[in-house]
Amino acid sequence: MATILVTGGAGYIGSHACKALKKAGHLPVTYDNVSTGWRDAVRFGPLEEGDLTDRSRLDQVLAEWKPDAVLHFAALSNVGEATRKPGLYWRNNVGGSLTLLEAMTAAGIAKIVFSSTCAVYGECDRPAETTTFSPLNAYGGSKAAVERMLADFRAAHGLRSVSFRYFNVAGADAEAEIGEAHDPETHxxxxxxxxxxxxxxxxxxxxxxxxxxxxxxxxDYVHVEDLVDAHLRGLDYLGADGAETTFNLGTxxxxxxxxxxxxxxxxxxxxxxxxxxxxxxxxxxxxxxxxxxxxxxxxxxxxxxxxxxxxxxxxxxxxxxxxxx
Known part of the structure; x- marks a missing residue:
């Protein structure tokens, strides 16, 4: 059994990932400030409340649980808001991710699966992983910046990562135990x-x-259960010493x-x-x-x-x- 820190595990995709991790025999530890997620969605492992920008809290949680790897979902993701308030997205998505990577490096945690987005491509139909970035908003821009950050941390610290560029995520788990709930709803x-x-x-x-x-x-719409299946495969890929890689997740x-x-x-x-x-x-x-x-x-x-x-x-x-x- 592996212990996996799941940032954003109280959210839509993160909670489904926690359910899949538990089913696979792992212990998902949710790290979430519950600003857009839900405490009631954390049903498959412990909840550690905290913000990604809080280095001392991250250090405390990493020291207590000693996770084998991190699934990094936590981010703001409203395109309209990102257009109106770009600073909020750069501060939260990029600044928070930087704090997480620095905390991981200090704690000796060397594997991360990152939740990126097709929004890094901008106005581009049928992009492949080699397509040039041209984001239309701060949401896509912030995710592109974190991907670059991961490459730099690999070169400097040996951090190994898989990044998944999602297309539109939809659906709920087969038992309807958890599902999509945003306030306000935008999907x-x-x-x-x-x-x-x-x-x-x-x-x-x-x-x-x-x-x-x-x-x-x-x-392009992807079922949330298919999406989290890819994340478990990403963990296995890193566990088998797979090279740093980025994947589109679409149909x-x-x-x-x-x-x-x-x-x-x-x-x-x-x-x-x-x-x-x-x-x-x-x-x-x-x-x-x-x-x-x-x-x-x-x-x-x-x-x-x-x-x-x-x-x-x-x-x-x-x-x-x-x-x-």
Whole structure:
């Protein structure tokens, strides 16, 4: 059994990772300031509350638990907010990650799996891992900076890392024990479910004049359980002395906002009330993965990542309440 520190383990993806780690026989130790996550989502191991920028608290937690590796999810991730408040994203995402890497180095912890994003690519459809960075906002920029930081810490300190550039994450675990819950909610599928079930008046469709077949943005969606499976494979890869590597995590298939709305309506058997709204600054026209490197190197497949399955699992979570206390 390995002990894994999971930063952001009280959040959407982090809590699913903790569940998968426990199922695999590991001990996930969540480190989270619970500013956007939920204490009630930490069900699979201990919670250590603290901020990534608090070096003394990090040192204390690392000394107590002596983790074998770190899964680093903790970050701010709202594109609109990142556009309005870039300093907040550079301070939190980059400054916090720097503090974490320095604490890890001091504690002799040499393995980390980093939660990056396809937003590092900017306006670029079907990027591969070698595609040049051109982020449209401080969220993507901050993640690109942390990837560079990891390379520097490898060269200077021997820190070994795997970075995963996510496309859009969706769905909930098969038992609907945990799921996606943001306050406020900003993601398309839960917003569409809320609109269709009367929990909000209507869904706003931001931009209908993009250069796409139906005028709305196109995204590549990945089931959250497929995503965390990749992270466990990333840990195994590092454990087998795999080289520092970055992987896209996507399916290679994109869906427009209108297609997602239609599919939510199909699964629920009811229309999704929605209204057209202006474009949001920082949104790319289309982001769909153009790489199968994770399959070749990790044997990873997005087996659950069909749109009906992702939506159905999210609906099951919402039908059980869709939130935490």
């Amino acid at each position: 398309l599928i839960p917003l569409a479910i809320q609109a269709a079930t009367g929990r909000r008046d209507a869904l706003s469709v931001f931009g209908t004049d993009y250069d796409t077949p139906d005028g709305t943005c196109i995204r 290679g298939r994109g869906f427009s906002v209108r297609e997602v709305i239609c599919e939510v309506g199909e699964v629920l058997g009811t229309a999704v009330p929605h209204v057209e709204a202006p474009r949001r600054i920082g949104d790319a026209t289309a982001l769909v993965s153009g790489s199968d490197l994770a399959l070749k190197e990790l044997g990873w497949r997005a087996e659950r990542s069909t749109l009906p399955q992702m939506i159905s699992s999210a609906i099951a979570w919402h039908q059980k309440g869709g939130g935490y206390s």
